Amino acid sequence: MVNIVPVSGQGFRPYEVHIGRGLLADAGERLADILRTRTVVVADENVARTHGATVIGALRRAGVEGALVQVPPGEASKSWRGLERLCDALSEQGLDRKDLILALGGGVVGDLAGLAAALYMRGIDFVQLPTSLLAQVDSSVGGKTAIDTRHGKNLIGAFHQPRRVLADIDVLATLPPRQLRSGWAEVLKHGLIRDAAYFEWLAGQGASGASGDPDALEPAVVRSVEIKAAVVSEDEKEAGVRALLNLGHTFGHALEAELGFDEAILTHGEAVAIGCAMAFRFSAREKLCAPGDANLVESTFIAAGLPTRLDGLGGFSADALLKRMAGDKKAEGGRLTLILARAIGDAFVQRDVDDAAVRSFLIEEGAA
Incomplete structure (x- = not known):
């Protein structure tokens, strides 16, 4: 079929x-x-x-x-x-x-x-x-x-x-197992932005897709594409809702850039996994979402064999990461724009994010 x-x-x-x-x-x-x-x-x-x-x-x-x-x-x-x-x-x-x-x-x-x-x-x-x-x-x-x-x-x-x-x-x-898991990070991301029930399935019955089970991979690809197609149909040029697809990417892209885009150290999907977990932890820190949601996001990524923290990647400077994030395509006038969450399945675009709050958060996350 x-x-x-x-x-x-x-x-x-x-x-x-x-x-x-x-x-x-x-x-x-x-x-x-x-x-x-x-x-x-x-x-x-x-x-x-x-x-x-x-x-x-x-x-x-x-x-x-x-x-x-x-x-x-x-x-x-x-x-x-x-x-x-x-x-x-x-x-x-x-x-x-x-x-x-x-x-x-x-x-x-x-x-x-x-x-x-x-x-x-x-x-x-x-x-x-x-x-x-x-x-x-x-x-x-x-x-x-x-x-x-x-x-x-x-x-x-x-x-x-x-x-x-x-x-x-x-x-x-x-695909090598690491590349499959890297793609699974984007699959999980789709549930996080728009479909809590889908994320629940991915964390439970569908979790075998992260290990290559085709019977889980096929419905996961279908549902993820349906979500992305719906968003693109609303907003092709990322003037609004399409930015939601970048959940985890502002943090993730900054990490990739600081590491010289070296996939031997960090694949794109791994960067997105860390970025999604960071976005939910920051959301919880700012009292935008429940701490339990942030914990569930982190545990689901870990269960899929994906990283969720900066540990083991070498030292990062909070200021260097902030500079990378300010150069992100979603930034406007040098002001940070982040994709944050009110809950699993309910992501939103937050403009003019306070630099000092993000810098403090990055230091809490292990950046110098």
């Missing part, structure tokens, strides 16, 4: 997210109505080895000789240099504005290939084929594309919605 979640909203063409098993092998059939004679599959070198032949074979069965363009794995590819190299490769393939890009991989490839598609010939169509859990439930849906700079994560980008998303649950079996 394939679940289809529609994504629509003002200002962009509606599309579908297909969620099920064996979708990469059926990609030619599922994309038949939008395939082009010249279709380029962009994948990192690791994903290309694992899944490249499956997708190219699916395209051939649909009568399309797809070309495979590989990029180096890792966050370093989301850079000016990585974007330049990819755009050069698209030009070498002779793509024009009526052709198609397939982004095959995790969030790095989806962000990079999506931004290249937004810029190349002033915009060509692309499809997301996410191969990581994090990408399936988060970065492949909603049209955010970006690269990093030395000043921060995802600072240069564009909104460019995909034509379709194929989320194949089977490919998640090839």
Whole structure:
């Protein structure tokens, strides 16, 4: 069975997210109505080895000789240099504005290939084929594309919605356990922002998804995509409610930046897990939510094998973290904006957060 979640909203063409098993092998059939004679599959070198032949074979069965363009794995590819190299490769393939890009991989490839598609010939169509859990439930849906700079994560980008998303649950079996848990952090985040009953299921019956159980992963991906699709449909450009999807990210991005985006030390999902736990602890500290909610959030992330505190990551300066947070995309005029919570399932945007309160909190959390 394939679940289809529609994504629509003002200002962009509606599309579908297909969620099920064996979708990469059926990609030619599922994309038949939008395939082009010249279709380029962009994948990192690791994903290309694992899944490249499956997708190219699916395209051939649909009568399309797809070309495979590989990029180096890792966050370093989301850079000016990585974007330049990819755009050069698209030009070498002779793509024009009526052709198609397939982004095959995790969030790095989806962000990079999506931004290249937004810029190349002033915009060509692309499809997301996410191969990581994090990408399936988060970065492949909603049209955010970006690269990093030395000043921060995802600072240069564009909104460019995909034509379709194929989320194949089977490919998640090839993920290392740490990467699967990293994606699970984003799954938990969706429950925290909008659906307390979903979070309760994830913490209980559905918790086996964090260990790779496909019978738990599939409904988790479906529900997370439904939540994200609903938010994106309300607010494509993050003028309001879409900022809720960044729960945990202001703290998390600051940690990632201070660590040089080194995923050997801290993956993005691990940073989000710490950030979500910190957001709830700060909310409880400010008497916005019950301490019991913050404790439950922390224990659920820990049970999933995810970090919730700064311990073991090295020393952090509270002032350095604050500076990173002030440069976050949600900040306005240098004033902090945080996603906080009144309860599990009830997140909200808090603007003009007091710097002194956050600095004091960071010191309590272990920053110097």
